[in-house]
Amino acid sequence: MNNYEEWFTTLAEIPELASWISELREASPNWFSAKDRGDIGKWQDALTKLPAVQETGFCVDQGKLSFPSSEPIPEELLLPFHPWRKGPLQIGETFIDTEWRSDWKWERIAPHLSLEGKTVLDIGCGNGYYLWRMLAAGARWTLGIDPYIPYIMQFQCMRHFAGADAPAQIFPIGVEHLPRVAPCFDTVFSMGVLYHQKSPLEHLMHGRDLISKGGEFILETIVLPPQFDQVTDCLVPEGRYAKMKNVNFLPSVPMLESWLRKVRFKDIEILDYSQTSLDEQRSTSWMTFESLPDFLNPDDRELTQEGHPAPWRVVIRAKK
Ligand SMILES: C[S@@+](CC[C@H](N)C(=O)[O-])C[C@H]1O[C@@H](n2cnc3c(N)ncnc32)[C@H](O)[C@@H]1O
Structure with a gap:
């Protein structure tokens, strides 16, 4: 099902x-047998129910x-993989209207990238939506890591249709299981991950130490809105932030840039800085839990x- 061995052999070189x-x-x-990994059997069952496909592939249309x-x-074959957060996706004739319009984020980032022939690492890649977009943009291969098993199963579902030889893979591990120093990826992405970390500088240094010489880091994270424009501005939510328990800090954009300089990134460029709209993140029939409209103050x-500032997100490119 997972075809990891082929990837291990290639990457070990x-x-x-x-x-x-x-x-x-x-x-x-043991990746899919640990007790704390949720209802794996349910998702594995859903994978085995997918029909064999004659022609494989994927496209961006x-x-x-x-x-x-x-x-x-x-739909009945795909709904068991709920919650579908990142997309939208079309599988056969079924359209999956995901929680996120991830295509909008990609459209804001992609014009600034040149991924032709690049090797890519995507830290916290979710269900791998962007791994396919990166391949379509010319990447040689794309490796994601994400510890959340339902997303891995969604990726395996997509891979079932894309073909076992598709040069995209996800290892179901957290960032803490990546090698500490391995400067070998042309481009490293960290999107929607930094604010979940305990130590921002440690995460940024780790990202830097995985990038090959001359390579680049694409960082996307929640930040404070533009009225917080001081290098000293940073929110550390003591309780929840937008109902999330695991948001540790939201810097101003100038503070985030200073962190990047501190860990010796150079050529720091802001590619996008915008407020997350209620059309970009919302509940759908494919993700029925609460979403952004429920996380904001209705008044x-x-x-x-x-009572914290609503989420704004920045995308930054930094060179090693
Ligand atoms: C907000 S989502 C972002 C997903 C995707 N990168 C995007 O931009 O749409 C954060 C992702 O980080 C993953 N994650 C959580 N803890 C992680 C860890 N320790 N290492 C790597 N990824 C982690 C979550 O499972 C989730 O898929």
Whole structure:
């Protein structure tokens, strides 16, 4: 199902990754058996119910990520992978209206990128939506990591239709399991991950130490809105932020830039800085839990339910 061995063999040829890959190879038989990994059986069952496909592949058609199928793929086969957060996706004739319009984020970032022939690492890649967009933009191969098993299963579902030889893969591990220093990826993405970390500088240094010489880091994270424009501005929510328990800090953009300089990134460029709209993140029939409209104060959409500034996101490119 997962075809990890082929990836282990290929990546083990990169000298900086060889010892890490041998650790992963040893740990991988337990990746889907640990007790704390939720209802794996349910998702594995859903994967086995997907029909065999004759022709595999994927395409981006007018901005839509599609996995064509000659077989009908009814909604009932795909709904068990709920919650579908990142997309939208088209699988066969079924359109998956995901919680996020991830295509909008990609459209804000992609014009600034040149991924042709690049090797890419996407830290906290979710269900791998962007791994396919990066491949379509010319990347040689894309490796994601994300510890959340339902997203891995959604990725395996997409890979079922894309084909086992698709040069995109996700390892179900957290950033803490990446090698500490392995400067071998042309481009490293960290999107929507920094504010969940305990130590921002440690995360940024780790990202830097995985980038090959001359490579680049694409950082996307929640920040404070433009009225917070001082290098000293940073919110540390003591309770929840937008109902999330695991948001540790939201810097101003100038503070975030100073962190990047502090860990020796250079050529720091802001590619996008915008407020997350209620059309970009919302509940749908494919993600029925609460979403951004529920996380904001209904009387003042500039504030979260807790009274903090509503989320703005910045995308920054920094060179090693
Ligand atoms: C807000 S989502 C962002 C997903 C995607 N990168 C995007 O921009 O749409 C954060 C992701 O980080 C993942 N994550 C949580 N803890 C992590 C860790 N320790 N290492 C790597 N990823 C982690 C979550 O499972 C989730 O998929």
